[in-house]
Amino acid sequence: ILNVEQSPQSLHVQEGDSTNFTCSFPSSNFYALHWYRWETAKSPEALFVMTLNGDEKKKGRISATLNTKEGYSYLYIKGSQPEDSATYLCAFEKTSYDKVIFGPGTSLSVIP
C-alpha cells in the first residue's frame, strides 16, 4: 500500500507570514511528485510537477523542493496573502501516467 502523508493537517497564519508544509511519500520507484492548490468549489490547480531529486521550483511567492532519496517535498509560501487560503494537495506518481496517489492535504487559512 502506497501512503502519501501531509503535515500539518491545517494551518492558520496571519497575512504576511511565511509558511511551509510537508509531503512525505514512498522513496522507492519514484516518477513524479505533484503539488496542487484546491480552492473550495473549484478544480484543483496544478502548481508544480517535480521529477528529479533536488528539484526546486518557484511560482511567484510559492516554491517547492524535492528529496526523492528520503521521500519528502516541502512547499513554501512567502508573505502569505488571504487569496492563498486553500487546501494544498501533494500527489505521488509511481510511473508515468499511472494512478496518482494523493495525500490528505494541508488546509491553509490566511487571516487578514
Place this chain on the structure above:
Amino acid sequence: GAVVSQHPSWVICKSGTSVKIECRSLDFQATTMFWYRQFPKQSLMLMATSNEGSKATYEQGVEKDKFLINHASLTLSTLTVTSAHPEDSSFYICSAPDSGYTFGSGTRLTVV
C-alpha cells in the same frame, strides 16, 4: 489551458435511485479518465480508470456493478452510481492526463 467540465456540481437523490456524473474534456482528447472519491477529512481515493473504447479498471474494493463507468468518446467519460445508498454520499471528482493532470470541479453526492 486544458479544461475538464464536470456535471452536476452537486446532486441529492433518494436511496435506490441511480445518478450519472459526466466529465467532458473541452479542448483536448482524454483517452484516459481517472475517477476519485473523497470522504470527509480523507484523501482523494482512486476508484477506477476509464479508457476510451475499453473496459474500465477498478481499484480493489470498488464494486464495478455499482459504479458503472463508460468512456464512449475521447471527450466524455461518465460515472453512474447505481442503486445509491446513503453510504455512497461523497465527493466524486475526475481527472484526465494532459500535459499534467486536469481535474473537473467535482460532484457532491448526497443520498437521502
